[in-house]
Amino acid sequence: MTFRSFLPALQLLSPFIVEGQEALDNLAGLPDTVITGKAEDTLGEAPSASTGQANNEELSQRPVLRRGELLEVIPGFIATQHSGGGKANQYFVRGFNLDHGTDFHVGLDGMPANYRTHSHGQGYADLNFIVPEFVERLDYFKGPINTSYGDLANAGGAEYRLFNVLPEGLLSLTYGSYDYTRLLLADSWAVGRGHLSFGLEFTHEDGPWDRGNNYHRSNFFARYHEGDEDNFWNVTALAHRGDWNSSDQKPARAISSGLVDRFGAVDPTTGGDSSRHSLSTQMQRKDGRATTRLNAWAGYYDLELFSNFTYFLNDPVRGDQFEQSESRVFAGFDLTHRLDYDLNGRPSHTTFGFQTRNDWIDDIGLHLTQERNRFDTIRQDDVYVGSYSLFIDHETRFNSWFRAGIGLRGDLFHFDVRSDLDANSGRETDAILSPKLNLAFGPWNRTEIYLNAGHGFHSNDARGTTIAIDPTDGVTPLDSVDPLVRTRSAEVGLRTTALTGLTATLSLWYLESDSELVYVGDAGTSEAGDASERWGVEAALYWRPNDWFTFDAEYAWTDARFVGVPSSLDRIPNAIEHTLSTGITIGREHGWFGALRGRYFSARPLNESGSVESLDSFIVNARVGYRRHDWEVSLDCLNLFDQGDRDIEYFYESRLPGEAAGVEDVHFQPMEPRQVRLNVTYRF
Numbered sequence: 001m002t003f004r005s006f007l008p009a010l011q012l013l014s015p016f017i018v019e020g021q022e023a024l025d026n027l028a029g030l031p032d033t034v035i036t037g038k039a040e041d042t043l044g045e046a047p048s049a050s051t052g053q054a055n056n057e058e059l060s061q062r063p064v065l066r067r068g069e070l071l072e073v074i075p076g077f078i079a080t081q082h083s084g085g086g087k088a089n090q091y092f093v094r095g096f097n098l099d100h101g102t103d104f105h106v107g108l109d110g111m112p113a114n115y116r117t118h119s120h121g122q123g124y125a126d127l128n129f130i131v132p133e134f135v136e137r138l139d140y141f142k143g144p145i146n147t148s149y150g151d152l153a154n155a156g157g158a159e160y161r162l163f164n165v166l167p168e169g170l171l172s173l174t175y176g177s178y179d180y181t182r183l184l185l186a187d188s189w190a191v192g193r194g195h196l197s198f199g200l201e202f203t204h205e206d207g208p209w210d211r212g213n214n215y216h217r218s219n220f221f222a223r224y225h226e227g228d229e230d231n232f233w234n235v236t237a238l239a240h241r242g243d244w245n246s247s248d249q250k251p252a253r254a255i256s257s258g259l260v261d262r263f264g265a266v267d268p269t270t271g272g273d274s275s276r277h278s279l280s281t282q283m284q285r286k287d288g289r290a291t292t293r294l295n296a297w298a299g300y301y302d303l304e305l306f307s308n309f310t311y312f313l314n315d316p317v318r319g320d321q322f323e324q325s326e327s328r329v330f331a332g333f334d335l336t337h338r339l340d341y342d343l344n345g346r347p348s349h350t351t352f353g354f355q356t357r358n359d360w361i362d363d364i365g366l367h368l369t370q371e372r373n374r375f376d377t378i379r380q381d382d383v384y385v386g387s388y389s390l391f392i393d394h395e396t397r398f399n400s401w402f403r404a405g406i407g408l409r410g411d412l413f414h415f416d417v418r419s420d421l422d423a424n425s426g427r428e429t430d431a432i433l434s435p436k437l438n439l440a441f442g443p444w445n446r447t448e449i450y451l452n453a454g455h456g457f458h459s460n461d462a463r464g465t466t467i468a469i470d471p472t473d474g475v476t477p478l479d480s481v482d483p484l485v486r487t488r489s490a491e492v493g494l495r496t497t498a499l500t501g502l503t504a505t506l507s508l509w510y511l512e513s514d515s516e517l518v519y520v521g522d523a524g525t526s527e528a529g530d531a532s533e534r535w536g537v538e539a540a541l542y543w544r545p546n547d548w549f550t551f552d553a554e555y556a557w558t559d560a561r562f563v564g565v566p567s568s569l570d571r572i573p574n575a576i577e578h579t580l581s582t583g584i585t586i587g588r589e590h591g592w593f594g595a596l597r598g599r600y601f602s603a604r605p606l607n608e609s610g611s612v613e614s615l616d617s618f619i620v621n622a623r624v625g626y627r628r629h630d631w632e633v634s635l636d637c638l639n640l641f642d643q644g645d646r647d648i649e650y651f652y653e654s655r656l657p658g659e660a661a662g663v664e665d666v667h668f669q670p671m672e673p674r675q676v677r678l679n680v681t682y683r684f
Contacts, residue, residue, distance in 0.1 A: 038053065038540075038542055043497065046448075046495065048142070048143070048450045048491060048493055049450050049495050049505045049507040050075070050143065051142070052505075054073040054140075056135060062597065063595060064638075066079065066089060067089075067130065068127050069089075070130075070138070071127075073140075074156075076093055077092070077093045078092040078576065081669065082650075083249075083270075084215060086126075086242035087126070088100035088126040088127070091125075094142065094143075094534060095559070095572065095577075096154075099123070100124045101115075101124050103154040103155045103458055104123070104125075104155045104157060104158075106125045106127065106159075108160045108162070109161060109280065109282060110334050111280050113130075114152050116152075116461075116462075118326070120305055122459075128240060129276050133184060133186060134166070134221050136161050136163045137161050139159045139161065140159070141156050144456025145454045145491070146436070148391065150391075151457065154513070163197065164195070164197075166188040169188070170187070170199075171184070171681070171682045174678065176636070176678065178212075180205040180675070180677055183200075183203075185199065186199030186221070191224070195225050196223070197222065197223045198221065199221040199222075200218075200221075202218050203218075207672060208672055209264075210268075211265060213244050215242065215245075216243055216244070218241045219238075220237070222237045227284075233284075234281065234282050235281045236278075238278045238280075238299075240277070241273075241275045243274075244272060246272065249309070249648060249668055250668070252665055254266055266311050267308040267311065269372055271372075272306060273303075276301045278300075279299065280298075280299075282294070289340040293334075293335070294334070297331065297332060297333070298329070299329070299331070302325075302326065303324070303326055306321060306322070308320055309667070310654040310662075312656065321372075322366060322369060322378075323368075323369045323374060325363065326362070326365070327363060328360060330359045331357075333355070333356060337351070337352045347396070348394065348395065349394070349395055350392065351393045352391075353391045353393075355388075356388050356389070357386070358385070358386045359383075359386075361381075361385070362382055363381075365379065366378040366380075367380075379421065380420045381417055381418060381419045381463055382417075382418045383462045384416040385413070386413070387414075387459075389412070390409070391410070394406055401444065402441055404437075404438070407438075408435050411431065411484075412429070413431070414427070415483060417465070419471075421471055426466035427466070428465040429483075430482070432484045432486065433455075436453070438450070438451075448495050450492070450493040453491075455486060455487065456486075456488075457485055457486050458485055459485075460482065460483055464480060464481040465483045467481075485513065487511060487513045488511070493505065501544050504542075505539070506538070506539050507537070507538045508536075511535070515529055516531075516562070534560040534572075534575075536556060538555070538556045539555050541553045549584075549585075552582065553581070553582040554580070555579070556578070556580075557578055571608050574614075574650070575604055581599045581600075587625075587627075594623055594625065596623075597620065597621050598618065598619070598620045599618070603616045606650065606651035614649040617643075617647070620640040621636065621640060623637075630683045631682055633679070636676065637676050638677070639675065642673055644673075647669045647670065648668065650668075651667070652664065652667065
């Protein structure tokens, strides 16, 4: 199957566009439902079946172990961890092992959260700076169908939207297993013509590890907002700090031999610290049928991360621990202008946009260490990455049952690398065009059908675009990688709310990539992978028959393969084939409430031949609580059935103390055992 297979379907649909009738908008007469959040009726608005939104109510009702797991409100999305709590999660969706964010965009009010040319991995998205109580909603999409998003948005993307004004003041205290403690304080006040919101969060946890994570996290939030829904401006300050000990994955043989136990560590001195500070603003002005919006941001980020995945494979005496470090300033803005008008009597709108993003990265380095003390440097660079993007997006409603959207996006990238090895210094410039097409048919009997197609791309690490010599020996020639890698995608989907209180979606999708190009941060080199293709089916069901009961179920199946290689070596490691998420939420504004959620993902290949597979994983989380007036008390039980599954697995070569040579083995991070957390909240 190739992208061109979908062209005949597009040609068959073209007469409907040419012969469109006069515009009619019959959506206003559709009956209201009580559905909220992801199940909200978006007929006539959503561009695809796999586009959705989760509101604060849904996010706050989910018992989660880690901050990144909030992204699991996205159907088919999995967030796990292979290291300490302060590190970015490991993400999976649509057959992608996203590592820590590659190929999936994450943003906060228009400010990107992914880091390009990151010391640990391209697209690294650490979400520990986001506080769930401050999030009004989470918007998400799948595939490269959205003209507003370019780099790293191939599998899709998610955008957190913070409250402009907090709905109420909050004082929340949490205490739980393994010395988990959390304090949250937040409120909003009327100041001048607007509102000032302020929040603080402090968290500590050790986890079940023999050497506790000793993870400390602090977050600060402040926003001043003026205006109404159409005309407003705000300014937001965010600050985050975290430091932790790691609990990296360990080889199965180390546990079976008794060298370490399930929650031990081969190298007990790994860990890290990170900080992030940002200042951003949003402004919007609406004048008649014209709307202009500006998002602008600037910030500072740094990281020191100590890891050891191969133990004594390369250095039998001092070990293979290494440090990845960086500090960066990032800044950019997103300016859009939307015009609403009639095109020959048909309601239409066109959006013009310009975006720029710039990262100035100092001393992005890879160093050899022993017990966190440096004794050698593999490479160290100063890097600039800048992108400049123009896009146009247009949609016309041709009649009561057909609307069409087309878009074109152009991105220009500039890379400047100044390396400690002159041969690896240099500059690169590249550009790419990405067309989009989104068609919607219906609604008929409250059912809408979608056809989506588009091109996307991801950038590669700037150091890989200029590399010439292997930095580990300073001699071996290496090939540089393409700065930008194209993807192509298509999707057919359906959304229905034909039954009152119930929303169902179904989508069949396909995505091909020119190359699985990645920068290998652990080795300081770049590798060009083979081309790939993925296709799959996603289905979701949301049922809310009344105001106190909600049921949801989401299933995804994916087939992911390399192309242009022998069929015996075409498996993409860590591409999950089956995922299932389901849950029940009960409760009203006052009185008893509760939630029960289960998440499953299947076994997956750990090497290209598929001869080594991971185990599957299943976990259930639960919550029970009581609300009365301004008080709320709840108890979370995470991993309710105390499953001994694995969060993440890899297959590679490592060497343990006493071994004569390296051994290929499965390395895994165990799922954390059952734990409870008691939360008390006062609202004022």
